[in-house]
Amino acid sequence: MKITGYELFLVEPRWLFLRIDTDEGISGWGEPIVEGKAHTVARCVEEMFDHLVGQDPARIEEHWQMLAKGGFYRGGVVLNSALAGIDQALWDIAGKTHGVPVHQLLGGHVRDRVRIYGWVGGENPQKLGESAAEQVAKGLTAVKLNPCGQLEPLDTPAAIHAIVDGVTAVREAIGPECDLALDFHGRFSGAMSRRVLPLLEPLLPMFVEEPVLPEFSQDLGAVVRSTSIPIATGERLYSRWDFRSVLSDGIAVAQPDISHAGGISETRRIAAMAETYDVLVAPHCPLGPIALAASLQLDFAIPNFLIQEQALGIGDFAIPNFLIQEQALGIGYGDSSGLLDYLVDTEPFTFRDGYIDRLTEPGLGITIDEDAVRAAAERGHRWRNPVWRNTDGSLAAW
Numbered sequence: 001m002k003i004t005g006y007e008l009f010l011v012e013p014r015w016l017f018l019r020i021d022t023d024e025g026i027s028g029w030g031e032p033i034v035e036g037k038a039h040t041v042a043r044c045v046e047e048m049f050d051h052l053v054g055q056d057p058a059r060i061e062e063h064w065q066m067l068a069k070g071g072f073y074r075g076g077v078v079l080n081s082a083l084a085g086i087d088q089a090l091w092d093i094a095g096k097t098h099g100v101p102v103h104q105l106l107g108g109h110v111r112d113r114v115r116i117y118g119w120v121g122g123e124n125p126q127k128l129g130e131s132a133a134e135q136v137a138k139g140l141t142a143v144k145l146n147p148c149g150q151l152e153p154l155d156t157p158a159a160i161h162a163i164v165d166g167v168t169a170v171r172e173a174i175g176p177e178c179d180l181a182l183d184f185h186g187r188f189s190g191a192m193s194r195r196v197l198p199l200l201e202p203l204l205p206m207f208v209e210e211p212v213l214p215e216f217s218q219d220l221g222a223v224v225r226s227t228s229i230p231i232a233t234g235e236r237l238y239s240r241w242d243f244r245s246v247l248s249d250g251i252a253v254a255q256p257d258i259s260h261a262g263g264i265s266e267t268r269r270i271a272a273m274a275e276t277y278d279v280l281v282a283p284h285c286p287l288g289p290i291a292l293a294a295s296l297q298l299d300f301a302i303p304n305f306l307i308q309e310q311a312l313g314i315g316d317f318a319i320p321n322f323l324i325q326e327q328a329l330g331i332g333y334g335d336s337s338g339l340l341d342y343l344v345d346t347e348p349f350t351f352r353d354g355y356i357d358r359l360t361e362p363g364l365g366i367t368i369d370e371d372a373v374r375a376a377a378e379r380g381h382r383w384r385n386p387v388w389r390n391t392d393g394s395l396a397a398w
Contacts, residue, residue, distance in 0.1 A: 001026070001097070003052050008042050011376045012338060014383030015288040016042060017368070020089040022057055028092030029368050031259045031291040032085020034077050036385050044082035052086070058097070060090045064265045080238040080262050087263025088294045088364070095363035102294075102364060106268065106301035113355035114299045115307045117142035117181065125169035132180070133173040141354040142179035142206065142307060145170060150388045150396050153189045164199050171203045179206040179307075181232075186213035187397045190222060197227035206307075207232040207253050207282075213397060217242075221249035235284035237261065240270050247277040253306055257284040259291045264298055271302040280306040289339050292349070293364040300358055308356070310349070342376070344369045 002023045009017040016033040034041050048067050055063065067083045068074065095102045103109050120131040120143045128145060135143050147166040151159060170180050182205050188196065193211040200208070207230040211223055214236040224231050230252030237243055238261050243254060254274040256267045271281045281304050283295045292310060299305045340346045344367040348359050359365030388396040 001057060003055050003057050005053065006049055008045060009373050009377040010038055010380040011373060012379060012381045014381060017290060017373055018045060018085045018089055020093065022093060026093055026096050028089035029290050030085035030088030031287055032082045033259055033287060034081045036383060041078055041082050044078055048082055048086060057090050057093045060094065060265060063090065075239060077238055077260055081260045084259045084263035087265050088290065091264050092363040099362050101359050101362060102297040103300040109300040109358055110303050111300060113357050114296055115355050116310045116351055117144050117307055120145045120170060125165045128166050129169035129173035132170040136174050136178055139353050143174060144181040144183060146183045146185060148187060151187045152390055154191060160196055163196060167200055167203050181206045181209065183209040184211045186210045188212055190216060190219050193223045194226040197229055201228050205229050217246050220246055224250040239266060240273050243270055243273060247274060247279055251279060253280050253282050255282050255284045258295045258298065259287055264294055267298055271304060275304045280304050282306045285309060289342055289366060293366045296356060296359055297364060342369055342372050
């Protein structure tokens with residue numbers, strides 16, 4: 001079998017789909033995307049195909065090594081995201097070739113279903129509590145929220161109390177039998193983290209995600225030592241080398257993104273590396289159906305998986321972020337309800353009692369509705385993330 005070509009599709013609300021074709025009529029799908037930089041990643045994918053056309057798609061590891069290390073310049077979010085989508089599509093081809101789901105090629109499944117969580121949102125504690133209660137009523141056993149908007153580097157007592165009040169409302173709404181996770185999107189400084197997190201400890205969050213920006217990962221150990229709350233990070237780390245320091249600093253949950261951190265191949269290696277530090281894995285995935293399917297395939301195969309973020313059929317909430325295995329319906333990035341519109345059959349993503357059952361169809365386990373994808377690609381998109389400013393006019397973390 002030989003790779004004969006590829007197509008890229010800019011799909012609303014902010015996604016980029018890739019289809020790789022072969023001379024035996026088997027095609028694979030992937031999501032090579034950096035949110036807000038879709039056109040940039042598309043050009044990178046095009047350059048990488050100078051190497052891939054005419055090659056055997058089954059040599060996944062050889063292609064990964066060549067695309068990751070064959071150039072003088074390596075790494076970073078653009079190169080690794082382009083590689084990630086290609087890697088997903090090659091695994092999809094491999095599974096379809098052998099007639100088995102990708103997790104079977106990764107050594108077989110170690111669990112029968114994947115736990116998921118849903119996002120909650122609201123402009124005040126009462127609305128947050130109501131939103132959380134609705135999610136639990138629909139069968140979820142875990143929710144996630146971003147309990148703050150824009151913050152100053154060292155914000156006021158009022159802002160801190162508002163964070164605590166919001167999380168308290170969610171805990172009271174879901175009770176002690178359900179989990180809640182918090183995503184701060186890197187909006188805290190280290191000092192704010194050490195001030196706020198101890199105040200949240202009595203509410204027993206499952207974890208706190210990205211309390212500080214990734215460029216301050218070298219200081220994450222001080223945050224870990226300042227609180228009993230498990231610390232999660234990794235959506236903006238793009239390789240196993242990026243994860244080395246945060247694993248040794250004592251994080252509890254690693255969150256590589258399967259569309260940014262080199263695809264299924266590299267994310268699996270990150271998970272194995274995390275296991276040696278007794279760290280759980282909750283792949284980040286605020287993207288489309290292909291990235292979610294690829295994440296689920298990995299979830300079924302790795303022993304130290306924690307939870308998958310997703311909000312399929314649970315309602316759209318205008319909130320800024322999300323976790324457990326992570327998926328992005330209704331998290332403040334625009335209308336993401338179209339995720340199911342690009343599937344021929346939505347059954348693989350159906351959740352029951354807070355879990356998604358093991359995917360059993362070949363490859364990534366989903367069938368893409370190519371007509372719907374092509375129609376969306378005719379419209380395209382130029383999605384950009386919001387830009388926030390502090391009260392003095394300086395740039396703030398979104």
